[in-house]
Amino acid sequence: MVSLLALIGSYTLTARLLSRPDILPTTEEIAEALGALLGRGVQLTAGGEHAHHHHPSSAQMETLLQEGVTLQGALAVTAGRVLFGLGVGVPLGIVLGLLMGSSRRADDYLHPIYILARSVPPLALITYIMLWLGHSEAHRLIPIVYAVAVTMVIPTYHGARDVAGKYVEAARALGARGRRLLLEILLPAAGPAMLGGLRYALAIAWMTAVGAEMLMAENGMGNLLVGGGMWSSRLQTRSDPAVIIVGILALAAAGWAMDAGVKIAGARLTRWAR
Amino acid sequence: MMTWLSARRAVVALVAIASLYVLAAEVGHGRLPDRIWMGAHYVENVQLLPTWRSLVEEGTFLIESNILLDSIAVSTRRVALGLLLGSAAGILLGLLTGSASRLASLADPWVTFFRFTPALALLPLYVVWFGYGESSKVLLIATNVAVITFLGAHHGVCGVPRVYLDAAASLGANGWQRFQKVTLPAAFPSIFASIRVAAGLAWVTIVVAELINAQMPSLGYLLALAGAYPRVPTMLIGLATVGALVLVFDLLALLLHAWGTRWMERAA
Numbered sequence: 001m002v003s004l005l006a007l008i009g010s011y012t013l014t015a016r017l018l019s020r021p022d023i024l025p026t027t028e029e030i031a032e033a034l035g036a037l038l039g040r041g042v043q044l045t046a047g048g049e050h051a052h053h054h055h056p057s058s059a060q061m062e063t064l065l066q067e068g069v070t071l072q073g074a075l076a077v078t079a080g081r082v083l084f085g086l087g088v089g090v091p092l093g094i095v096l097g098l099l100m101g102s103s104r105r106a107d108d109y110l111h112p113i114y115i116l117a118r119s120v121p122p123l124a125l126i127t128y129i130m131l132w133l134g135h136s137e138a139h140r141l142i143p144i145v146y147a148v149a150v151t152m153v154i155p156t157y158h159g160a161r162d163v164a165g166k167y168v169e170a171a172r173a174l175g176a177r178g179r180r181l182l183l184e185i186l187l188p189a190a191g192p193a194m195l196g197g198l199r200y201a202l203a204i205a206w207m208t209a210v211g212a213e214m215l216m217a218e219n220g221m222g223n224l225l226v227g228g229g230m231w232s233s234r235l236q237t238r239s240d241p242a243v244i245i246v247g248i249l250a251l252a253a254a255g256w257a258m259d260a261g262v263k264i265a266g267a268r269l270t271r272w273a274r
Numbered sequence: 275m276m277t278w279l280s281a282r283r284a285v286v287a288l289v290a291i292a293s294l295y296v297l298a299a300e301v302g303h304g305r306l307p308d309r310i311w312m313g314a315h316y317v318e319n320v321q322l323l324p325t326w327r328s329l330v331e332e333g334t335f336l337i338e339s340n341i342l343l344d345s346i347a348v349s350t351r352r353v354a355l356g357l358l359l360g361s362a363a364g365i366l367l368g369l370l371t372g373s374a375s376r377l378a379s380l381a382d383p384w385v386t387f388f389r390f391t392p393a394l395a396l397l398p399l400y401v402v403w404f405g406y407g408e409s410s411k412v413l414l415i416a417t418n419v420a421v422i423t424f425l426g427a428h429h430g431v432c433g434v435p436r437v438y439l440d441a442a443a444s445l446g447a448n449g450w451q452r453f454q455k456v457t458l459p460a461a462f463p464s465i466f467a468s469i470r471v472a473a474g475l476a477w478v479t480i481v482v483a484e485l486i487n488a489q490m491p492s493l494g495y496l497l498a499l500a501g502a503y504p505r506v507p508t509m510l511i512g513l514a515t516v517g518a519l520v521l522v523f524d525l526l527a528l529l530l531h532a533w534g535t536r537w538m539e540r541a542a
Contacts, residue, residue, distance in 0.1 A: 007387070105283075108287075109283050110287070112284040112288055113288070113291055119516075119517035119518070121477055121478040121516060124481045124512070124513055124516055127498075127502075127509065128501070128506070203390070206392045210394050210395050211478075214397070222394075226398055244398050248391050252386075252390040
């Protein structure tokens, strides 16, 4: 808490000393941008008599307010994409990881293909997916799912092969089969490794979501950061650092909150391990 | 890891995937739609699954015209520079905060902040700060790399067992000797593992970073151009090139890891 205040204090001081608001906005400007993005801009889009005479501080802010973009709205859209990516990608990655980790034969065949697939940056796939599926939600969601699944494979794989391997052998010798082996031995033993992977996949999912939105989306945090419009025109409007900093802070807070949630849930789920 | 896998089965799997693609492309040739709605207009002559012939044709064109090699050189240089700068800064900081607990509490909020900031979100800010040129691309990669290697170095140093340090001290090692002979080697595995992760992420970053003030010899822009026309053979060759470079960097990082930890006993 003290260190957080120190962080804010040192920032304020640096911004003051530099006194170049076009590069490093002051803390007040950032707070103002935060207020405007949190919904005081609604009055602007409503048209007619503005009850609130707040003039948009920059071109980027003006565009965003005209489009009716709010911080909580954009954050909700991005969080929704992140959750979708996790919801589909995590089970996919776990299934593949368990398969490769528990069967030597599957590992021999699938690992080389996995290494190839992992090497392709998910964001580079966007345009190719778009050709196949058209301009839709799919080409924003598939890269996130892909990135999450690829990230989840390795920790699950090592959990299943290196940690659970011995227990699985022992349970097999004692006669455990199928469902029971999976639910009572393999998953709990690989659990801690998978949770570590999940926390990493979470960060990757946020990054991919923001990247995909910066490239091709009309909403979400990535769009808020680059200030609306398509990428080609996004380059021409000069960005407002205050808006970007507010967006980054919101993303950091959201990522931190989700990570804390996973940590708490994970600690409950793996209580037996301690 | 590769020795652990059966080479014969790996070849079978890769050949199977390749022939599956060739087969799909031959079957799809003429059957898949070649007229595609691109949001605002139709584009003609799109090969959704280019046959191996058109891939080879496009590949020879891209190589003969030097486009591909120039792009590889430019993008690799950016990634390598960013990796060097970022890991130097990140590892140094991590070693510092790991060894001095007072510094750790000072750096803590910054680390938490950077850890949960998607690195790509910094891109527009870096454009404002460092302009459209080379520096904002390299620095974006460097930041991304620095955060990961910092965490690796920090946790590596914190994870050194107290007993090792005490033992070294009782044998008469001074502070610098303890750091050099005990802390540093013991933190190596964690540091090199983080470099490996960072190398992969650096390539993810460059694909987006190269869209700012995009200029031709660069893989990111090659991909973007191929997407804009759209020209699928170029796109697939670009994807494969980036994938191959990621593999090469991963292999280099693995070698570095093996070299840095060669004093350790090998389990496998």
